[in-house]
Amino acid sequence: MRRRPLLVLVAAVVTMFVAGVSGLIVSGRSVPPPEPVTTATPDGVPDELVEPDNPNRNTPWDAGTAYLKEWEKGDLAAMRALVHDPPEDFTTLHQAADTALKAVSRVFTPLSVDEVDDVTADLSFTGEWKMTDGPPMKLTSTVRLTVVKREWMVDWTPDTIHPDLEHGDTIERRDLPGAPYRLATREGEALPPNSYADPYVDDLTAHAPPNPSTGGWRVVIDKPFGDEVEEVYRHEQPATEGPAFATTIDKYVQMAAARALDPVQKPAAIVAIRPSTGEVLAVADRLGGKGAFSSTFPPGSTFKIVTAAALLAQGVTPDQQVACPATYQIPFGRVINNYQAHDFGTLAFRQAFAESCNTTFAQLAVERVPAATLTAQAAAFGFGATLSTGAGGSCGSLTEPPNHDALAEASFGQGTVVATPLCMASVAAAVQSGVWRGPRLLADASGQPPDVPLAPGVAEGLRTMMSSVVSEGTAEGTGLPAGVSGKTGTAEEAGQDDHAWFVGFYEDLAFAVFVKNGGTGRDVAIPVAARFLNAL
Structure with missing residues (x-):
């Protein structure tokens, strides 16, 4: 009796199942299976489209190489699109680099990726810029990459272009200097070898104009602070010989002067000037150094040219009779002696000049030439003038003698008067031309001190007197060419051997020969002058 309820329950379940199936068959409809639930990433990319081992939409390699390809093409807009938040100088630095290098193409080769962490990586690469006027520039650098919204992008910094480039830097091309100007003679030829003019070359070359040709070029990174400049590329091209920069130096005169000094054992110099121009x-x-232009010495009896000019201007004539005793007592002052106590008695002023009578010049200066007058006459011959030679230098100076003793000493080139060899050559040039002109080594005559004409009759009288020195005075019979006029000088300097001088002129050429501590003008300086002039 207990089984009956169980059977009834089973029968009911079977009846319900049959009824349900029958209903579906009768209606003719089917029910689809339940759809799966779709989940999306925050940026809308379905999970099933994301690779299990790469949660981002690209790789560092993809992003980096894509950037390099656009860079090769020079497409700055496409490059910017691949950069996360490109800085303001992104475009300008790229353009500056291309301009500096004059790049015609770029080739980049990716090497490897170094993934620093899940969101940063570095792509190393080599680059080669090909240029219009130089060999390629090659370098190795890095493209930095970072993840932005699940996508690898370039995290650009200036060192992508060059490892040493930073924000704020500039990159530019600078020319390398071309061959320097070649210092040349007035003929446009090179200075003669061993010409003893080397100390003057640098000063003269400094006056040359800029050389328009270059020795190549370089690319530099200029830092914004300080003067730091870093060179990142250099292209040197063979330096051609620089253009000639002509001076006033005459090749043959310079060669003759240099060879005339070769046998001289003591320090010495020769300066030659064209009287008509001052060249x-x-x-x-x-x-x-540049001793001939800048070192001063007592000029000795060569300064008698200046004193004679003052006396001629005061009315003394070359043929006027004057006394030349062995000694002269300055009133209330010292005694002046002639060289080797020579006593020539009474003779013409030109003969006293020719024999270099110290006593004659001392007496005439004390009696007829005030100290201020002698100082002014020296100034007319360039003493104290500011010269513009192109290589520095000075003429000399005469401090106004304070008393008769000092005036007498200055009259024959001792005491307060000193001169350079350049100065005494310009004095001789003024006698020959009648006008003192500033000496110069540059063809450009601008900046010269004003010309100073000698007083009427002075130049003519001096030319007569200087001719007498060679024909009947201290330079007679010394082997000088015919037509030379000059003046010897033997200058004393305390504690030293005497300095030897000979200055003069020969046609349109004036000169000064100086041998430091050499001895007498006749015995030492004139033989040098003779070698020089006979070689012309």
């Missing part, structure tokens, strides 16, 4: 035709300098 320095030769400077052979073995005094050390």
